[in-house]
Amino acid sequence: MCRPASKPYCPGEGESVLRILLPGPLNLEVTLECGQAFRWEKVQGSRGIAYKGVVGAYSVMLSLCDVSGTCGEKDAGREFPCLLVSFDPVVVKGTTREMLADAVFRYLSLDDDLDTIETTLIEKDQIMRKALEFSRGLRLLRQDPWECLASYIISVHNNIPAIRRVISYLSKQLGEPTGLREYSFPAPRAILSNPAVLDLARCGFRKEYLLDAARKVDGGEVDLSALGEMPVEKAASELMKIKGVGPKVADCVLLFAYHRLEVFPVDVWILRAMSRFYFGGRQISTKTAREEGIRRFGKFAGYAQEHLYHYVRNSFGL
DNA sequence: AAACAGGTGCTAA
DNA sequence: TTAGCACCTGTT
Structure with missing residues (x-):
């Protein structure tokens, strides 16, 4: 064996x-x-x-x-x-x-050594310990950078069923067959040569964002293959050259594609969770939430974020 | 019917 | 630097 x-x-x-x-x-x-x-x-x-x-x-x-x-x-x-x-x-x-x-x-x-990661986070505080109980064994993926970037651009001010629908449609129309009746996510050039498909995919105002991303990635203005070697802040600012990519989308790409475990993406759910758990319900900015997440959870902030996200979405009515 | 959904760009202080 | 608002489209 x-x-x-x-x-x-x-x-x-x-x-x-x-x-x-x-x-x-x-x-x-x-x-x-x-x-x-x-x-x-x-x-x-x-x-x-x-x-x-x-x-x-x-x-x-x-x-x-x-x-x-x-x-x-x-x-x-x-x-x-x-x-x-x-x-x-x-x-x-x-x-x-x-x-x-x-x-x-x-x-x-x-x-990833989950035993070390989860043990480290459990020892941080009681909230994190509770959160971990709901999502033990969760692993952060290493997704394809381009697909991840495009997916999170599509996710902007959008809901999950719609996001899935758009991604699925684009893949079916412009991607390559990958077996089991599925298709890969289309390369930047495939999107650039068929921009009308973005309308059919109903991605709305995100169309211009996706086109800008496709142009900059395809033209080398944003070199996705170089991001892994950069300091995180530098990599994030590279991604934010793209229209439609702000701090949240950039952090998601760094975490879910580049496995930068020290980032802490803040969306509305994480904002509510941080406010409630660590600021006594006081109104805080996303910037404050992000800094506090990084400060508290250090090099495993990304794992902490994902457990927290899962926790507030599945066990609270925030 | 009106508000909201995994934010971001733009404009004004 | 920060606050306030519009934004495609679909769903509730």
């Missing part, structure tokens, strides 16, 4: 399924439905509930093997269950199973 550290996947589950031995906790449902990514769809798979979505150039269906199943493995008295990844062999042809497993492993940030 393979072990998490040395060999992250196990072949032999069949032609179009691979298994990834989980090196730590993973709450698939919270991770994929907490709102950091917009495209995952809950489906009824052959083995029960699964999530269908796109990782890189390929569609996959993700599910956890059941606790009583035989595919988990004990190591040092601790059980590590498996993640099942099924894919379309026709589309994946030419890619090795190792490469696909690595892509999923990286996308889900299975290398």
Whole structure:
């Protein structure tokens, strides 16, 4: 049997399924439905509930093997269950199973040491401890930067069903097939050459924002491949060269695509939560909320933010 | 019917 | 630097 550290996947589950031995906790449902990514769809798979979505150039269906199943493995008295990844062999042809497993492993940030992160946050304060109880095993993803950027531009002053609809439509119209009847999010150039599709997608006033983003990314004025190497503030100001990208969208991209765990995106929910929990209900600015989040939660502020977000959305009527 | 939804750009102090 | 307002579109 393979072990998490040395060999992250196990072949032999069949032609179009691979298994990834989980090196730590993973709450698939919270991770994929907490709102950091917009495209995952809950489906009824052959083995029960699964999530269908796109990782890189390929569609996959993700599910956890059941606790009583035989595919988990004990190591040092601790059980590590498996993640099942099924894919379309026709589309994946030419890619090795190792490469696909690595892509999923990286996308889900299975290398993050959740025990350390969650323990650190729980010790911060009682609010965070309560919040953590609702979303243990949540992992911040490493999404594709362009798709993430475009998605959060679309999210501006919008609601989640509408956001999902727009992204889904654009992908279907302009993206590449990725198997399982899904399509990749369209590249900047695909959008630039079919701007009318943005109207059909009903993205409203965000159309000009998306076009500006596509132009600046395609033209190299904003170099997405260079952002990972920059200090966060510098990377954020690069992103904010784009019309429609302010502090909140920039922080979301840095957190959900570049895995900059020290940022603390503030939307209306986080603003309410910070005001209520840490400022006695007093009115505060988003700037104040952001600074306080970073001050309190330090290098794991991003994880704190996501747990807090999930907490206020799912257990309060704020 | 009117307000609101994962903010941002613009303008005015 | 900060406050106030409009904004496509869809839903309640």
